[in-house]
Amino acid sequence: xxxxxxxxxxxxxxxxxxxxxxxxxxxxxxxxxxxxxxxxxxxxxxxxxxxxxxxxxxxxxxxxxxxxxxxxxxxxxxxxxxxxxxxxxxxxxxxxxxxxxxxxxxxxxxxxxxxxxxxxxxxxxxxxxxxxxxxxxxxxxxxxxxxxxxxxxxxxxxxxxxxxxxxxxxxxxxxxxxxxxxxxxxxxxxxxxxxxxxxxxxxxxxxxxxxxxxxxxxx
Amino acid sequence: xxxxxxxxxxxxxxxxxxxxxxxxxxxxxxxxxxxxxxxxxxxxxxxxxxxxxxxxxxxxxxxxxxxxxxxxxxxxxxxxxxxxxxxxxxxxxxxxxxxxxxxxxxxxxxxxxxxxxxxxxxxxxxxxxxxxxxxxxxxxxxxxxxxxxxxxxxxxxxxxxxxxxxxxxxxxxxxxxxxxxxxxxxxxxxxxxxxxxxxxxxxxxxxxxxxxxxxxxxxxxxxxxxxxxxxxxxxxxxxxxxxxxxxxxxxxxxxxxxxxx
Numbered sequence: 193x194x195x196x197x198x199x200x201x202x203x204x205x206x207x208x209x210x211x212x213x214x215x216x217x218x219x220x221x222x223x224x225x226x227x228x229x230x231x232x233x234x235x236x237x238x239x240x241x242x243x244x245x246x247x248x249x250x251x252x253x254x255x256x257x258x259x260x261x262x263x264x265x266x267x268x269x270x271x272x273x274x275x276x277x278x279x280x281x282x283x284x285x286x287x288x289x290x291x292x293x294x295x296x297x298x299x300x301x302x303x304x305x306x307x308x309x310x311x312x313x314x315x316x317x318x319x320x321x322x323x324x325x326x327x328x329x330x331x332x333x334x335x336x337x338x339x340x341x342x343x344x345x346x347x348x349x350x351x352x353x354x355x356x357x358x359x360x361x362x363x364x365x366x367x368x369x370x371x372x373x374x375x376x377x378x379x380x381x382x383x384x385x386x387x388x389x390x391x392x393x394x395x396x397x398x399x400x401x402x403x404x405x406x407x408x409x410x411x
Numbered sequence: 412x413x414x415x416x417x418x419x420x421x422x423x424x425x426x427x428x429x430x431x432x433x434x435x436x437x438x439x440x441x442x443x444x445x446x447x448x449x450x451x452x453x454x455x456x457x458x459x460x461x462x463x464x465x466x467x468x469x470x471x472x473x474x475x476x477x478x479x480x481x482x483x484x485x486x487x488x489x490x491x492x493x494x495x496x497x498x499x500x501x502x503x504x505x506x507x508x509x510x511x512x513x514x515x516x517x518x519x520x521x522x523x524x525x526x527x528x529x530x531x532x533x534x535x536x537x538x539x540x541x542x543x544x545x546x547x548x549x550x551x552x553x554x555x556x557x558x559x560x561x562x563x564x565x566x567x568x569x570x571x572x573x574x575x576x577x578x579x580x581x582x583x584x585x586x587x588x589x590x591x592x593x594x595x596x597x598x599x600x601x602x603x604x605x606x607x608x609x610x611x612x613x614x615x616x617x618x619x620x621x622x623x624x625x626x627x628x629x630x631x632x633x634x635x636x637x638x639x640x641x642x643x644x645x646x647x648x649x650x651x652x653x654x655x656x657x658x659x660x661x662x663x664x665x666x667x668x669x670x671x672x
Contacts, residue, residue: 308505308507310503310505310507311507311509313463313503313507314503314507314509315521316461316462316493317496317499317500317501318580318583319493319494319496319524319525320493320521321490321493322489324524328509328520329509332511333510333511409510409511409563409564409565410563410565411510
């Protein structure tokens with residue numbers, strides 16, 4: 193019994209990991225694109241992007257998952273995502289990426305704005321190009337500033353992946369829950385907590401190491 | 412020989428005129444001290460010299476070459492301006508060292524990046540980098556930090572950081588080295604070591620423009636003193652003239668605040 197529960201939970205957890213990994217993969221760069229928009233000199237662009245960030249950060253991710261999955265069908269009359277599990281998974285990933293990219297963009301913005309102007313001015317008077325100033329002076333300071341808040345978001349994402357089950361993505365909570373219906377046992381659902389704890393524990397250690405690595409200088 | 416000629420520089424921020432028809436000349440090896448109360452335009456003037464601000468009118472001429480002319484400045488590319496900046500060095504009030512580089516790394520960084528633009532860099536980069544490294548170590552020795560080269564800015568005192576910043580500015584051998592209130596962010600007991608370094612640069616005939624509130628220092632080190640108020644050059648001359656026999660009412664009132672002189 194224990195064996196088969198584990199096998200099933202492992203399978204669900206794999207999906208959880210996929211949501212986690214793909215979300216980060218998409219949201220890291222998309223967040224960067226968004227921050228260029230939300231700090232743009234072009235006022236209309238800036239307002240539009242800020243509006244989108246406000247909407248995404250101001251509504252529950254669960255609602256966004258539902259809207260992105262069911263919205264196209266309801267509004268356009270045809271279901272983009274199809275009825276297969278891979279369609280639901282894609283919809284989930286898109287919702288997660290958009291949601292997290294908006295949060296990341298705000299973290300990036302804080303990190304970039306936190307670097308004193310004197311840093312780039314010092315680079316300028318030393319004849320450095322804008323690109324050199326960014327890559328050699330600013331970037332690492334931004335990274336150092338954003339690692340702690342980024343770490344918080346990443347740990348939150350570990351647990352947020354469970355929201356994907358509202359559109360029937362078979363992540364680990366889903367796997368645990370099926371045992372209630374099929375065999376009447378509830379402990380597999382509770383046992384999923386162990387997976388989350390272990391995974392977030394590992395991430396906490398890794399993030400801590402990264403922070404420590406960046407401790408050789410202070411900003 | 413005239414190194415720097417600043418002619419009729421004016422600068423507006425919106426409707427506020429920060430610099431009004433400012434001009435002065437500086438001979439090679441001379442030190443000019445710019446004094447005046449906060450908001451008088453001293454810092455803006457330095458920022459104009461370093462192309463961090465663009466004057467609305469006027470000219471900046473270095474070694475007889477017109478680097479800046481407000482009437483044609485818009486034609487310059489970002490890259491042109493970047494190269495023009497190399498005629499000047501700037502030491503900031505708040506040091507602005509790069510925190511992720513050691514003292515030595517701070518002094519070397521810009522030189523290393525500029526070396527990459529040299530035609531012979533690929534064939535000769537080891538020798539070039541060695542020269543940069545030795546030059547940077549020498550400079551840190553000159554400012555009295557030979558034992559701190561491998562330390563990061565946060566491991567240094569304010570005075571030490573500012574001395575690194577001076578070495579960093581010197582590393583590119585600018586024609587004119589500018590100081591923007593170099594000791595204003597320092598604890599009083601640390602100003603001495605920085606002033607000593609600047610004094611030694613003056614002794615070695617470094618051409619410098621120093622914005623400062625250290626009147627005694629300005630009087631001792633400068634060859635020329637410019638008193639600015641409200642964006643104007645109110646009075647200029649030798650330290651003896653400006654400090655000893657100020658002619659303008661505003662200068663007299665300003666210097667009264669430093670009556671210990």
